[in-house]
Amino acid sequence: MEFLANSLLELVTQTSTNLPPDVRAAMGLAIAQETPGTQSSQALQVMATNIDMAYQDEGAICQDTGMPTFYVHTPAGVSQIAIKKAILEAVTEATRRGKLRPNSVDSLTGKNSGNNLGTETPVFHFEQWEESEIEIRLILKGGGCENMNIQYSAPCDLERVGRADRNLEGVRKCILHAVWQAQGHGCAPGAIGVCIGSDRAHGYELAKQQLLRTLDDVNPNAELARLEAGIMEEANRIGVGSMGFGGKATLIGCKITAANRLPASFFVSVAYDCWAFRRLGVRLEPASGAITKWLYRDPERKVERMTQAEGFPLTGREVVLTAPLTEEAVRALKVGDVVLISGEMFTGRDAVHAYLMKNAPPVDMRGSVLYHCGPVMLKQGDGWAVKAAGPTTSSREEPYEGEVIRRYGVRAVIGKGGMGANTLAALKECGAVYLNAIGGAAQYYARTMEKVLGVHLLELGIPEAMWHLRVNRFPAIVTMDAHGNSLHAEVLEETGKALAEL
Numbered sequence: 390m391e392f393l394a395n396s397l398l399e400l401v402t403q404t405s406t407n408l409p410p411d412v413r414a415a416m417g418l419a420i421a422q423e424t425p426g427t428q429s430s431q432a433l434q435v436m437a438t439n440i441d442m443a444y445q446d447e448g449a450i451c452q453d454t455g456m457p458t459f460y461v462h463t464p465a466g467v468s469q470i471a472i473k474k475a476i477l478e479a480v481t482e483a484t485r486r487g488k489l490r491p492n493s494v495d496s497l498t499g500k501n502s503g504n505n506l507g508t509e510t511p512v513f514h515f516e517q518w519e520e521s522e523i524e525i526r527l528i529l530k531g532g533g534c535e536n537m538n539i540q541y542s543a544p545c546d547l548e549r550v551g552r553a554d555r556n557l558e559g560v561r562k563c564i565l566h567a568v569w570q571a572q573g574h575g576c577a578p579g580a581i582g583v584c585i586g587s588d589r590a591h592g593y594e595l596a597k598q599q600l601l602r603t604l605d606d607v608n609p610n611a612e613l614a615r616l617e618a619g620i621m622e623e624a625n626r627i628g629v630g631s632m633g634f635g636g637k638a639t640l641i642g643c644k645i646t647a648a649n650r651l652p653a654s655f656f657v658s659v660a661y662d663c664w665a666f667r668r669l670g671v672r673l674e675p676a677s678g679a680i681t682k683w684l685y686r687d688p689e690r691k692v693e694r695m696t697q698a699e700g701f702p703l704t705g706r707e708v709v710l711t712a713p714l715t716e717e718a719v720r721a722l723k724v725g726d727v728v729l730i731s732g733e734m735f736t737g738r739d740a741v742h743a744y745l746m747k748n749a750p751p752v753d754m755r756g757s758v759l760y761h762c763g764p765v766m767l768k769q770g771d772g773w774a775v776k777a778a779g780p781t782t783s784s785r786e787e788p789y790e791g792e793v794i795r796r797y798g799v800r801a802v803i804g805k806g807g808m809g810a811n812t813l814a815a816l817k818e819c820g821a822v823y824l825n826a827i828g829g830a831a832q833y834y835a836r837t838m839e840k841v842l843g844v845h846l847l848e849l850g851i852p853e854a855m856w857h858l859r860v861n862r863f864p865a866i867v868t869m870d871a872h873g874n875s876l877h878a879e880v881l882e883e884t885g886k887a888l889a890e891l
């Protein structure tokens with residue numbers, strides 16, 4: 390199998406850097422559907438630019454390259470052991486080249502393996518089949534959207550939609566509730582895979598496998614096809630919008646399957662994937678391991694650009710900020726303002742927040758900008774290069790952020806999806822803001838980073854370390870201000886009302 394290693398490396402690299410045509414088409418529709426000039430529309434433009442940048446430079450579309458999950462079909466006689474070994478090597482090499490972020494963390498010690506290999510990572514699904522070729526499909530699904538997966542056990546009472554019974558109407562309520570609860574945390578517009586029935590564990594698995602379908606296919610079961618179309622229409626009327634900013638583009642796909650269940654159980658399992666919907670596949674010639682065909686792609690069609698203009702559409706009303714920030718500058722900001730930040734910022738996510746609860750920060754954080762981000766970084770000589778650096782989901786830091794702001798004088802927190810009441814209270818009390826960056830726009834934001842000034846707590850692993858960066862005109866939207874206002878709370882309430890009226 391002389392070509393196997395190259396074929397697999399190409400599969401991993403392409404999946405991480407080049408969105409498949411069906412996802413591009415769905416994103417194109419979302420852009421066309423959104424009201425121009427809105428924050429949701431601005432976010433979609435940044436996502437489109439980011440898709441182009443990632444393809445052009447073969448960089449990771451999003452810095453969270455997810456849990457690599459392989460679905461492998463082999464003809465009888467092909468060694469699955471050899472294929473698994475080759476996949477592990479390809480994953481290691483893709484990580485070394487910065488196409489994947491080191492994402493495999495020991496759940497007991499918290500140690501990052503550094504190469505994406507570890508106990509039960511990557512994830513493999515092997516099956517034998519009667520065809521003559523090998524088929525390998527890969528999904529890279531990040532943590533932000535994975536955390537938005539949800540499972541319902543009907544009958545159940547759901548906020549805003551009421552009782553969900555054990556019938557298709559109950560399933561419809563569960564799915565719409567799933568889309569609503571995700572808000573912007575999973576980087577909407579998203580796509581969902583759903584399984585009706587099965588048991589808890591397999592139901593989740595089957596829901597995820599629905600993400601292997603193309604977004605434009607039609608379910609062969611007429612009843613499920615109707616349900617999928619209905620959900621698409623209704624979910625896009627709730628008003629969550631891209632990044633949860635409020636708007637028309639909330640869902641780019643809904644794929645549903647049904648599996649038999651136990652008489653006592655009725656699960657509705659939902660797998661939520663973000664707009665950075667990375668999924669590709671290849672057919673391989675068994676003797677050589679050479680690629681005979683790409684799945685999800687038309688070889689006749691060249692990759693088309695998503696956008697002609699580049700980046701964040703500016704209006705001239707943006708507020709230019711230079712970090713470190715003063716209290717006066719921050720208190721002058723209000724929800725809806727677009728800011729362009731230049732100067733210094735620090736990254737800090739889960740492990741840094743846990744560290745700061747017990748230890749003083751390794752840097753002076755007074756007036757600082759704290760970016761919830763786990764970047765892809767590559768060592769270059771004595772320094773580091775930023776390869777991908779979009780925001781991560783902020784709600785995970787909700788138990789800590791208020792205290793971090795109060796104790797250390799942070800003036801701006803950047804992330805995605807918004808934060809809760811405790812953080813909002815601290816912003817008001819101390820004169821700080823929460824800024825929402827565009828989730829998944831990892832290439833776009835990496836280009837605003839002029840220099841890596843240093844790194845602290847590197848022992849926490851590359852994504853969790855505290856990176857000290859100098860940025861130039863980093864754009865973000867004020868979604869929680871120092872006056873007690875939160876766009877996230879508003880959108881949650883408004884969309885909740887719309888959901889109840891469906």
Ligand code: SF4
Nearest residue numbers: 451531533576663829
């Ligand atoms: S686009 Fe958002 S949800 Fe998707 S992997 Fe990236 S950060 Fe996570």
